[in-house]
Amino acid sequence: MTSLTTSLRQLTSTLAMSLAMVPAWAQESAPVPALSLELNGAQPSDKGCRLTFVVNNNLGADLSKAAFEIALFNEAGVVDRLTVLDFKELPAGKTKVTRFDLAGTECSKVSRVLINSATECTGTGVEPNACMRKLKTDTRTGIAFGV
Numbered sequence: 001m002t003s004l005t006t007s008l009r010q011l012t013s014t015l016a017m018s019l020a021m022v023p024a025w026a027q028e029s030a031p032v033p034a035l036s037l038e039l040n041g042a043q044p045s046d047k048g049c050r051l052t053f054v055v056n057n058n059l060g061a062d063l064s065k066a067a068f069e070i071a072l073f074n075e076a077g078v079v080d081r082l083t084v085l086d087f088k089e090l091p092a093g094k095t096k097v098t099r100f101d102l103a104g105t106e107c108s109k110v111s112r113v114l115i116n117s118a119t120e121c122t123g124t125g126v127e128p129n130a131c132m133r134k135l136k137t138d139t140r141t142g143i144a145f146g147v
Contacts, residue, residue, distance in 0.1 A: 034058050035066070035090075035131055037115070038138045039145040040097070042107045049107040055087055056095045059123075059130055063090040066131055067120035072105065073112035081105070084119050112144040 041052035057063055067086040074080045085100050121131035132147070139145035 033060050033130075034134050034136045035063075036136045036138070037068075038140065039113060039143060040140050042110065042141050042143055044107050045101050047101040048103045049105040049110060050099055050101050051085075051113070052097065052099050053085075053087070054095060054097055055090055057090040057092055059126060059134060060092060061123050061125045062092050063121065063123040063126060063131070065120045065122045066090050067118070068131070069116040069119050071112075071114040071116050072102070072110055073114065074109050075111050077111060080110075082116065086120070110143055115147045 036054075036056040036058065038054040039051065040054045041050075043050050043052075055066075057066075065086070065088060067084055069082060069084050071082050072080045083102065085098075087096070087098055090096060115132075115135065115137065118129070118131035118135075121128050127133075135147060137146040
């Protein structure tokens with residue numbers, strides 16, 4: 001009988017611990033609000049260098065306007081220029097592909113693209129600093145990209 005009582009206590013204890021872990025697991029799997037910005041391509045164009053970005057707005061609200069000041073670094077690691085890229089409207093939950101032609105820029109000489117700041121980050125219920133604070137960056141090019 002003692003063996004059966006001990007086994008039941010162990011089973012009850014194990015079950016209680018498992019149930020206690022469920023809320024933590026459920027919270028971990030919930031998506032974290034983010035604005036994902038991927039430098040997807042850099043190809044020479046007739047105007048200069050064409051940068052292609054894939055943007056995914058998972059902030060939970062539409063952005064009526066999102067724009068970022070970027071710094072372009074040359075192959076020596078020196079800032080070559082600052083410019084603003086206007087991504088315009090970014091609907092919530094939508095992935096968007098946007099291209100920017102940077103006149104007078106050779107793609108082969110760009111070693112890094114740094115997001116310096118968000119010059120615009122507006123939308124109903126969106127904090128003005130959300131575009132930088134919740135920004136996640138990635139690159140599929142040989143160019144370093146991030147904040």
